[in-house]
Amino acid sequence: MKNPLLGGLTPARFLREVWHKRPLLIRNAVPGFEGLLSPAEMQQLACREDVESRLIQGGGTRWQLDHGPFRKADFRRLPKTEWTLLVQSLNHVLPEADALLSRFDFIPHARLDDLMVSYAVPGGSVGPHFDSYDVFLLQGRGHRRWQISTQTDLALLDGAPLKILRRFEIEDEWVLGPGDMLYLPPHVAHYGVAEDDCMTYSVGFRAPTTEELAHGFLMHLQDTLTLEGRYADPDLRLQAHPGQISRAMLAQIEAMIAKIKWSRHDVAEFAGRYLSEPKPNVFFDPPEAPLGRAAFNRLANKAGVALNPKSRLLFTGGRFFINGEAFTPAADEVPALQALADQRRLAAPLPASLRERFHEWYEAGWLEIDAP
Numbered sequence: 001m002k003n004p005l006l007g008g009l010t011p012a013r014f015l016r017e018v019w020h021k022r023p024l025l026i027r028n029a030v031p032g033f034e035g036l037l038s039p040a041e042m043q044q045l046a047c048r049e050d051v052e053s054r055l056i057q058g059g060g061t062r063w064q065l066d067h068g069p070f071r072k073a074d075f076r077r078l079p080k081t082e083w084t085l086l087v088q089s090l091n092h093v094l095p096e097a098d099a100l101l102s103r104f105d106f107i108p109h110a111r112l113d114d115l116m117v118s119y120a121v122p123g124g125s126v127g128p129h130f131d132s133y134d135v136f137l138l139q140g141r142g143h144r145r146w147q148i149s150t151q152t153d154l155a156l157l158d159g160a161p162l163k164i165l166r167r168f169e170i171e172d173e174w175v176l177g178p179g180d181m182l183y184l185p186p187h188v189a190h191y192g193v194a195e196d197d198c199m200t201y202s203v204g205f206r207a208p209t210t211e212e213l214a215h216g217f218l219m220h221l222q223d224t225l226t227l228e229g230r231y232a233d234p235d236l237r238l239q240a241h242p243g244q245i246s247r248a249m250l251a252q253i254e255a256m257i258a259k260i261k262w263s264r265h266d267v268a269e270f271a272g273r274y275l276s277e278p279k280p281n282v283f284f285d286p287p288e289a290p291l292g293r294a295a296f297n298r299l300a301n302k303a304g305v306a307l308n309p310k311s312r313l314l315f316t317g318g319r320f321f322i323n324g325e326a327f328t329p330a331a332d333e334v335p336a337l338q339a340l341a342d343q344r345r346l347a348a349p350l351p352a353s354l355r356e357r358f359h360e361w362y363e364a365g366w367l368e369i370d371a372p
């Protein structure tokens, strides 16, 4: 099916020809889109402890970066031009943002990170830079001029509090209005400057480095590995230097370490836990007066259930992972759990055998009774 979001390309064709390969401008990707919140509502979010926010001021070679939470008075002091307020993970606090993000589920959930929103006054920008991730930049209210470049010179300005390219060679330029969207693969340099009061929604992705994955996997191995044996030297010979680590000792240690083995099964177990783990700054809010199991079952079985927007539910084979924890459901529970993982909600009636698990997730703040 053709997706208006992708300018008439099917998701399969977008993935084949565009994703991770080249920029794409899509006029009217979300027809009628005017944004999800007002600048005032965004400023309120930037005052919250549990919301990650940044304020970027300046231009050229002079930049200032401040981290939230902010106070209302901080915003009253700002000039009329050249600043940008950024709020991260809008999808965690605004159901409409979670719904917008779900339009991008032609990309695996394990790759999806969050929806960030920026509000900029005229001339406001985060500077010419590049990101290491793919990004969809959807314009809400107002207009932003985007300039892009596939330059290979990625040298950064010294001493700036954020990543600003020292040189920027414009190759293409467009002014985006409400509903227009620009897709950029990693490392394409871009520079977006607000033409008027403007809000931009960025769909960001996760792409761990080899080093991050390897460190994570080594930690996983450390937690799960059991190995037999202990250092032993019945053939010990007299050494000229008691202080020396002998070749025989090194050889034995090497052989012991070589007992560390892993299979695809270990990799799957690690990947599921790692990729479903919420970011370290994510905290769940369990319901203040949780319903007991019977009341929960009655209501959930009428309305269905939805994952909390902060929850990450993934699966591989018959193994499921939610927020860093693993479990293997009974075979007849798998289709319902797969549907919940894919659509992030599950319509009633709920399989009876899953209700106890769902009640536990509800008590942890991971899952909710679906809104009508």
Ligand code: SIN
Pocket (backbone or CB within 6 Å): 084, 117, 118, 125, 126, 131, 135, 190, 192, 200, 201, 202
């Ligand atoms: C912005 O919305 O101002 C910045 C988004 C980006 O460049 O990735």
Ligand code: CO
Pocket (backbone or CB within 6 Å): 129, 130, 131, 135, 190
């Ligand atoms: Co960027």
